[in-house]
Amino acid sequence: MAFEANVKPYHLPKDAVWLVTGCSSGIGASLAHHIATQHPTNRIVATARNEASLSGIPDTPNVLKVALDVTSIPSIDAALSATLSHFGRLDVLVNNAGYTLVGDTEAAGDSEARALMDTYFWGMVDLSKRAIRIMREENSSGGGGQQGGVILNVSSMGGYFGFPACSFYHASKFAMEGWTESVAKELPAEWNVHLCCIEPGGIKTNYASSSMKMMEKRHPAYSDPGFPTNAVISAMRDPASRESWAEPEAVAKAMWEVVGRGERIPVRVPLGRDAWGMVMEDVERTRGELEGLRVLSESVV
Structure with missing residues (x-):
């Protein structure tokens, strides 16, 4: 039984x-600034844990800054x-908050x-569930x-494949992507609610500096500088x-x-030459592995 996400175009x-x-920084700050300056008829609620960290975002009547x-x-x-x-109302929710947890998985507390899963996955879930209701029931009423x-x-792109040293980060992104795809296929098209994973x-x-959090402990078995995590x-x-x-x-x-752009909202959108190239490389590698397993796989009847 096959199901599709909403294939109808969305008109913002x-x-x-x-x-x-x-x-407060990074993609979220850039997106808030872009909307406020390049699309000033749009309204934006810019959020961060500390509202004071939002001072770099323009203050206009169409910008609301909120601690979240x-x-x-x-x-x-x-x-x-x-x-x-x-x-x-609420037309677009962007779940962007997060940080990176790096280290030896075996030593993770x-x-x-x-805490990482609470931020990346459960925070996204709790916001999205409420947003779906608002978009369905309140936007037009x-x-x-x-x-x-x-x-x-x-x-x-780490929601599509994993690197060493970041297992819980990748787990949170894989969970985000699986949840997003499932819910995107769950919602009736007539509700006009669309879900998408952005894969930069x-x-x-x-990401690799102040937002990179090292695990509290390192495991002595992984101390070799040549091991994948350290590399x-x-x-x-x-x-x-x-x-x-x-x-x-x-x-x-x-x-x-x-x-x-007034087109269909895809479930996944890689952004960046590296993201596009590495996702496509992983697709081809996986395809090759699957072809090699076809006889074994299809023997299970």
Whole structure:
């Protein structure tokens, strides 16, 4: 039995209301700035754990700055309530908040691993479930807009394949992508609600610096500098390795295009030459492995 996500085109209202998480820096800050300056008829709710960190985003009548901790249900409800009170509806939710946890999986503590999943996965789930109801029931009733909307979940090319040293980061992104695809196929097309995973490659953000959190402990069995985890950490810490990464402003512009171009919203959108190339390489590699297993696989009847 095959199911499809919504294949109908989405038409972004000229006065669309966006809520973006994680706007203190990086992709979130760039997207908030892009909307505020390049699409000023759109409205935006820019959020971060600390509202003071949003000072770099323009102050205009169409920008609302709100403190939001995506791991807190009361904080989520308060931010959504502020959005509806101020703008009346919610057309686009961008789940972007997060950070990187790096180290030896075997040494990871339960609390730090679960905290990452709470931010990337459960925070996204709790916001998205509430947004779907708003988009279905409130946008066209009291909000003066059209029924429906778009949920952009900022994943990564690391939501398609995994690297050493980042197992819980990848697990959170794989979970995000599986949840997104399932829910995208679950919603009736007439609701006009679309879900999409944005899969950037390397971006010149704080991903490999202040947003990179080392696990509390390292495991002595993995101390060899040549082991995969240490090689990845060294590469992430080397500024030269990030020179070819894309600018966050370019990612922000592309994200707006995904929503604003008036076409179907795909379930997955790789952004960046590295993301496109490495995802396609992984597709071909997986295809080859599957062809090699075809006889064995089809023997199970």
